[in-house]
Amino acid sequence: MTQQLPQVPSTEPELTGVRNFRDVGGLPTVDGGSVRFGRLFRSGHLAHATEEDAAFLSTLGLHTVFDFRNAADRKVEGADIELPGVRNVNIPLNDPADGKEFWKLVSGGNLEQLRGALGDGKAADRMAESYRKMIVERTAEHSRVLHAMAEDSVPALMHCAAGKDRAGLSIAISLLAVGVEREAIEADYIKSNDPHRRYKIRRSATDADAMAPEVMELLGPLFDARVEYLRAAFETMEQTWGTAENYLTQGLGLAPETRERLRERLVSEA
Secondary structure, X not given: OOOOOXXXXXXXXXXXXXXXXXXXXXXXXXXXXXXXXXXXXXXXXXXXXXXXXXXXXXXXXXXXXXXXXXXXXXXXXXXXXXXOOOEEEEOOOOOOOOOHHHHHHHHHOOHHHHHHHHOOOXXXXXXXXXXXXXXXXXXXXXXXXXXXXXXOOOOEEEEOOOOOOHHHHXXXXXXXXXXXXXXXXHHHHHHHHOOOOOOOOOOOOOOOOOOOHHHHHHHHHHHOOOHHHHHHHHHHHHHHHOOHHHHHHHHOOOOHHHHHHHHHHHEXXX
């Protein structure tokens, strides 16, 4: 039976320059435990953090910030701010719906071009496929993150650009590794759809239809956190390795003792 999520008062701040920040503490594990508060955080990038944002982040006692953006992201958005005493580790992951030309079209294409590229379910299909690719092609990167947290990198904050896809999947894998219930993982994942957390769509197109309702509808799947994307990742684990457990042990090379250290750092036992 699925446990009710604990009704813990939220301490989530209203950060000005960092979107989609939250503590994943409180999520229930299948054996009756829960993720400890103050151990694992997620957000969008920190490049535009204000002084007030940085002051708050500095109170979290962070050991490591994992930045999953690629070089192109960092060139556009900038490097993360430096937090005193915190290690910044950049581990680029495949960008969902990646491709330079594709994103140029998303930003500057006209309505007809967007209909051809994104309509009839193409946008959602592209996103789901990008999650599948990250599972199969980025085992070394996800393994590195989990091993680092098992050793010394907690409290940790994981982020990408919007904090939705690359960070969302990495958080999901981390939670899976310590036994968090699948439903709870999905519930946390879709919180990125909350209005105050969503990535703001910006377009370079200047035609009359640049921000028209149909354009926003076509772009929506790229900027949504849809549970079917995350489920595509879980299905790929099972199709490729037989079970999600095999993905963790064989795909990511997580030995039992590593999993146990990770649980000790992240989970409060029942």
